[in-house]
Amino acid sequence: MADSEVLVPTVFISSENSAPIYVYPVNPTSTNTPGRTKRRQVKVACTNCQRACKKCDEARPCLRCVKYSIPHACVDAKRKARKKGLKRGPYKKNKDKNRPINSQSLATEPVSAPLPDPKVQETPATSSPEALAVPERVDYPPIYQHLSSTPQLLPGFHQKEHYYQSLHYIPPFHHQHRFAHPSAEHLEPVYSHQQGQASYHQPTFQVQPVYESHPPYNPPHYIVNHPIMVHPFSYPYPSQPVHEST
DNA sequence: AAGGTCGGACCCTCAAGTCT
DNA sequence: GACTTGAGGGTCCGACCTTG
Numbered sequence A: 001m002a003d004s005e006v007l008v009p010t011v012f013i014s015s016e017n018s019a020p021i022y023v024y025p026v027n028p029t030s031t032n033t034p035g036r037t038k039r040r041q042v043k044v045a046c047t048n049c050q051r052a053c054k055k056c057d058e059a060r061p062c063l064r065c066v067k068y069s070i071p072h073a074c075v076d077a078k079r080k081a082r083k084k085g086l087k088r089g090p091y092k093k094n095k096d097k098n099r100p101i102n103s104q105s106l107a108t109e110p111v112s113a114p115l116p117d118p119k120v121q122e123t124p125a126t127s128s129p130e131a132l133a134v135p136e137r138v139d140y141p142p143i144y145q146h147l148s149s150t151p152q153l154l155p156g157f158h159q160k161e162h163y164y165q166s167l168h169y170i171p172p173f174h175h176q177h178r179f180a181h182p183s184a185e186h187l188e189p190v191y192s193h194q195q196g197q198a199s200y201h202q203p204t205f206q207v208q209p210v211y212e213s214h215p216p217y218n219p220p221h222y223i224v225n226h227p228i229m230v231h232p233f234s235y236p237y238p239s240q241p242v243h244e245s246t
Numbered sequence B: 001a002a003g004g005t006c007g008g009a010c011c012c013t014c015a016a017g018t019c020t
Numbered sequence C: 001g002a003c004t005t006g007a008g009g010g011t012c013c014g015a016c017c018t019t020g
Helices: A047-052 A063-067 A103-108 A161-167 A173-179
Strands: A010-012 A021-023 A188-192 A197-201 A207-210 A221-224
Touching: A047 A063
Parallel strands: none
Antiparallel strands: A010 A021, A188 A197, A207 A221
């Protein structure tokens, strides 16, 4: 198996006039097992998501509160202050201080070792410690459209934090049908984070970043989930399908 | 089927401890 | 002062329960 597989998209053509849609498969080696992407958390969940133990986002109101029509009740949960003055006892000494942090595991464990410590992600042996560094996160991914074979940044979009959380809002699989839209013509209100008010969007595709688990850690692929789900990036195209072109 | 509940795995933050 | 450690305290996955 090659280190860097080329993900071959499946092409869907929904109508004669629309551009083909390229759906990239999820790399099976990057989902469940070593090398899977780390779970991301918001800094502070809203009180509703916190109580429900459900995924929140940093927008206020969050998508979940908007979905359940309780945007007014979407407020940050309070965090307790960390205790001070706790005695911790002596730390375990690291005998070989010059050794890279994860070189021990590389030296003593087989490559197929179980799930690595997410803070020191294990990778196949490479030449330098720098090459082992998996990017902790890729903040504010650009908004790509997946209507060409090469995802392209939508015109007018830059790397804006306003769209960041929505991009990463992946509903649980058993809830995804709630996001499916029966009609391509129907417009549905959706909270516009940038303007702080409801706007409208065309139902389209949810995109999901897929990070490479091996060097050289290129920018993430973006897969398009199927079936059609809410596209959270209506702004600044509140009434135009993303794929509409001249 | 849809939505609620919640145990516990996972994650982040940051004070204490250690190093230089 | 810089760096490392590791535990407090948080998020949220996923299994199960409840409701209509």
